[in-house]
Amino acid sequence: MALDQPELTHVTARDAGLVACRRCTRVWPMGTERCGRCGSRLVSRDPRSISRVWAWWAAGLMAYLPANLYPMLETRTLFTTQNSTIVGGALELLSHGSAGIALVILVASVGIPIAKFICIAFLAMSVRRGSRMSPELRMRLYEIVEYIGRWSMIDVFVVAILASLVQLNVVASIAPGPASLAFALSVIFTMLSAQAFDPRMIWDGIDAEARQRA
Amino acid sequence: MADGTGIIADADIEGLIACPECDALYRAADVAPGSRATCARCHSVLISPRRHAGMAIIALAMTAVVLVAGSLWFPFLRIEARGLWQEATLWEVATSFIGGPLLLVSLAVTAAIVVLPLARAMLILYTLVPIVFDRPPRPLAARAFRLAEEMRPWSMAEIFAIGCAVSLVKIADLAQVSLGPAFWMFAGLVVVTVAQDQIVCRWSVWHSISPN
Numbered sequence: 001m002a003l004d005q006p007e008l009t010h011v012t013a014r015d016a017g018l019v020a021c022r023r024c025t026r027v028w029p030m031g032t033e034r035c036g037r038c039g040s041r042l043v044s045r046d047p048r049s050i051s052r053v054w055a056w057w058a059a060g061l062m063a064y065l066p067a068n069l070y071p072m073l074e075t076r077t078l079f080t081t082q083n084s085t086i087v088g089g090a091l092e093l094l095s096h097g098s099a100g101i102a103l104v105i106l107v108a109s110v111g112i113p114i115a116k117f118i119c120i121a122f123l124a125m126s127v128r129r130g131s132r133m134s135p136e137l138r139m140r141l142y143e144i145v146e147y148i149g150r151w152s153m154i155d156v157f158v159v160a161i162l163a164s165l166v167q168l169n170v171v172a173s174i175a176p177g178p179a180s181l182a183f184a185l186s187v188i189f190t191m192l193s194a195q196a197f198d199p200r201m202i203w204d205g206i207d208a209e210a211r212q213r214a
Numbered sequence: 215m216a217d218g219t220g221i222i223a224d225a226d227i228e229g230l231i232a233c234p235e236c237d238a239l240y241r242a243a244d245v246a247p248g249s250r251a252t253c254a255r256c257h258s259v260l261i262s263p264r265r266h267a268g269m270a271i272i273a274l275a276m277t278a279v280v281l282v283a284g285s286l287w288f289p290f291l292r293i294e295a296r297g298l299w300q301e302a303t304l305w306e307v308a309t310s311f312i313g314g315p316l317l318l319v320s321l322a323v324t325a326a327i328v329v330l331p332l333a334r335a336m337l338i339l340y341t342l343v344p345i346v347f348d349r350p351p352r353p354l355a356a357r358a359f360r361l362a363e364e365m366r367p368w369s370m371a372e373i374f375a376i377g378c379a380v381s382l383v384k385i386a387d388l389a390q391v392s393l394g395p396a397f398w399m400f401a402g403l404v405v406v407t408v409a410q411d412q413i414v415c416r417w418s419v420w421h422s423i424s425p426n
Contacts, residue, residue: 010255013232013239020232020239023360024420025260027230027239037424038360077388093384101383139235139256146367153326153370157307157377160323161291162385164310165302171295172388176311181319188322191367203236203255 012203019044049198053124056193057117063186064113071177072159078171085179086110086155109155109183112148116190119145120197127201135202142202146194152187156180231417233258242417261417268346271338274410278335281399281406282328282371290378290396295389304328304396330369331403337362345422355423363416372404 013020018027019042021035028035032042071083084092086109093102119141122131126138133141159180166174231242233253242261245251250262264270289301308328311320341359345351352358378400382391 010236010238012237013230014237016239018227018230018232018239020234020237022234023363025231025234025417026420027227027232029227037420038356040360075388089384096387098383098386101380104380135236136256150367150370151373151376153373154377154380156319156323157327157370157374158381158384160307160310160319161302161377161381164306165291165293165300165381166385166388167300171298176316176319178316180311181316184319184322195367199235199256200237203238 012200014044045201045204046198049196049201050124050127052196053120053193056189056196057120057124060186060189060193061117063182063189064117065182067179067183067186068110070179070182072155072179072183073162074175074177075166076173076175083177086183105155105158108152112152113186113190116145116149116152116194120190120193123197123202127205130205135206138202139199142194142197142199149187149191149194152190153184156184156187231260233260242421262415263418264413264415267413267415267418268342270413271410272342272346274406274413275335275338275342278331278403278406278410279339281403282332282335285396285399285403286328288396288399289394290400291382292392292394293385293389294392301394326368326370327374330365331371331407334362334365334369337365341419341423345419351423356420359419359423369407371400372407375400375404 013027014030016027017030019030019032020027021038021040021042023040024035024038026035026037028042030044034040035042068086070085072086072089073084075082075084086105090102090105090110093099093105123138123142123145125131126133131138159176162174163176166172229241230239232239233256235258236253236256238253238255240251240253240260243251245261245263247263247265251260252258253260286304289303292299292301304327308324309320311317311323337358340352341355341362344355375397378393378397382393385391
């Protein structure tokens, strides 16, 4: 069903004077505002898409800092009250010998968010300036970022579970710390940032380059 | 068909689809059940019909409704320490932040693990049940399915199941922990969610809501 086109210079909906619905893949004449089938708003390429990506990106980064500085959990046992941050909690688990879970938490709440910030920034910049990385790879990167972003919510859920479960009066109780809000916001903002990115722009530059060469 | 600048006549537009990820234009073809049509440029899956997929999706969506609704009332974790014990139900988890500035987190958690998975399953049922049983689609079917699709990244029941497992280990040295029935319901929900994502062919659903 593919059109007979050399590998990189596919005819896009925009080339054909059409605007595609990214929700249901139906195409409409350029200038149509809403998809007649599913009702999504139609934009061939939104010039403000990149600004939105950066706005959510910055908001996510700003929320991510307090998420790491403030305590995520306040654990009260018989005689002590202990505030633990994300990294602190993971290190504590490590010292108790649960290296596996410490690793899961470190990857989910430190590794993935930081990698996401870097990847989204790279993708947004590569659209403006071009990149030596092939569009296939950048596309793959975008898919991974979009897929994996939600999994950072694990830590927020763990806090919610612990706070509701461990309420044993004086023996032990756990309360959520302010970092849980910051962290949840950070995850939501970076998800919105990734969603604001229009992957079609990864391919637009390639088409233009290939045509110039031809 | 397209010379790069030409405008295509309205009548021709109907059979065309564009890759949502890279905008490459194709003419939709009949794809045999079980095989898939991918974008030649970015390899996104465009069409992947399956035989009896509609029935399977309906069954999975109904299972999801039962599992989420059921898991609300059963405890999923129970801890014991020095003669004291406590059980947590999903409802308590969802409302654990209430009474403070962290109410926002509570709302987000409730939405992600209860409201959105439930709403998604119901919207999918609303869309697909008439279609699968050869009735005309409901008037709001397109809007319902679009909403269900928009909710997809925010519906996080399967992530919650992993969160349960992590919490289990985290408090293992603080108290004795045991798993309740709701935990297994959530584990089941993980399987249902993954299976549903594998089976749904979005193009086929849109096509059956409105062929044009």
